[in-house]
Amino acid sequence: MRKVLIIGIGAGNPDYLTVQAIEALNEADVFFIPDKGSDKAALRSLREEICARFIRQPGYRFVPIAVPVRAKSDDYKADVADWHAAIEARYTALLQSELAEGETGAFLVWGDPALYDSTLRIIQAIDAKAPFPFAYTVIPGITSVQALAAQHRIALNRIGEPVHVTTGRKLGEALPEGADTVVMLDGEQAFKRLIGQGLEIYWGAYLGTPEEILISGPLDEVAEEIDRRRREARAANGWIMDTYLLRKSDSKPKSDAPPKSDAPPKSYAPPKCGAP
Ligand SMILES: C[S@@+](CC[C@H](N)C(=O)[O-])C[C@H]1O[C@@H](n2cnc3c(N)ncnc32)[C@H](O)[C@@H]1O
Known part of the structure; x- marks a missing residue:
């Protein structure tokens, strides 16, 4: 046979x-x-x-x-x-x-x-x-999602919470409640639709290869850099594969529970851009 x-x-x-x-x-x-x-x-x-x-x-x-x-x-x-x-x-x-x-x-x-x-x-x-x-x-093999998590040194899920894996085409205007979201097959940079929602992004292109690019930080602050690096890399290599994780920032106050005025304000960690 x-x-x-x-x-x-x-x-x-x-x-x-x-x-x-x-x-x-x-x-x-x-x-x-x-x-x-x-x-x-x-x-x-x-x-x-x-x-x-x-x-x-x-x-x-x-x-x-x-x-x-x-x-x-x-x-x-x-x-x-x-x-x-x-x-x-x-x-x-x-x-x-x-x-x-x-x-x-x-x-x-x-x-x-x-x-x-x-x-x-x-x-x-x-x-x-x-x-x-x-x-x-x-x-079985090591997925790009595992490579993304390893290279950024992050766990995909918050404790006891779900992970949602989707495509750029299916990424909506908001993340599913409580879940961190991994986005694949995104030729359109769909994350731009989610700017202004207090999200963090962990983005990786050409993961595991010599051309690897890693960018992470508050989405509002790094979206433009991802856009530029993505366009430049795609033009230079003729192709690109990128994957990213989006999650609600820990350091942003929740809109339904504003911090009390006497509580010290939480601040963003400084954005980490480029390869660690
Ligand atoms: C057709 S899917 C294949 C996924 C693959 N079976 C896996 O296990 O990762 C192609 C998508 O996977 C992601 N991808 C695959 N390899 C990648 C890499 N080395 N770096 C970043 N993203 C990658 C990208 O989102 C790309 O658009």
């Missing part, structure tokens, strides 16, 4: 690979490597670098996958459904033609396959249609 490994490779730093991921890399005969064009060439070479560094035996091979481009109409969900159908057709053809009976193929998924990644959904859709039998296994 053919075997497919869906391996989380961590979000940027080859050192994020787990021992389980390294063992899985060493099982694979074929690596299916998505090709998303020159802008994302750096992401492709990181996958190749990971194989060169961690695989003990030569003899494995790479199969590039030309990833179809997603249409951008007003109907986001329909665009994604069409896009996934096109990817599924391509994966099905490649698994049949490039992976022989008894061989193991691997998809190296950025970060962790469980978080905003469709590889697993697509492999499951192929499996459900059963054009040929195969077994698949998932190996």
Whole structure:
């Protein structure tokens, strides 16, 4: 039977690979490597670098996958459904033609396959249609959210409180009550909608890579700097991936409980900008 490994490779730093991921890399005969064009060439070479560094035996091979481009109409969900159908057709053809009976193929998924990644959904859709039998296994990886928290040296949640993970597209005009919010896939810098609400931001771009940028502080004070650094970095590198956490500032008085006039005013910690 053919075997497919869906391996989380961590979000940027080859050192994020787990021992389980390294063992899985060493099982694979074929690596299916998505090709998303020159802008994302750096992401492709990181996958190749990971194989060169961690695989003990030569003899494995790479199969590039030309990833179809997603249409951008007003109907986001329909665009994604069409896009996934096109990817599924391509994966099905490649698994049949490039992976022989008894061989193991691997998809190296950025970060962790469980978080905003469709590889697993697509492999499951192929499996459900059963054009040929195969077994698949998932190996977890370090997500960009974990990398963000580690690099900023923060816990994601307040004691006993929830964490909300969402996309820039879904970020509303206010944070969900009581929750700290992690925002991913934000091409629009949606945090600008939340200026003036006493929030802190912990922002990270290219986490785990040599280009990493970290900025944190009161949102109202650092939003402009994030905007500028983001534009500059994107222009310089041709692509950007950034993630951030938003939370109510501890040091800002709650609007429903103003400090008594005899209480000493709480002050903001000075903003920490740039890499610590
Ligand atoms: C398609 S999702 C993939 C998430 C990935 N599966 C994970 O576990 O982090 C891509 C988004 O993840 C975030 N991301 C991934 N890698 C990142 C990195 N190295 N630095 C900052 N953000 C990253 C960005 O928000 C980006 O838009």
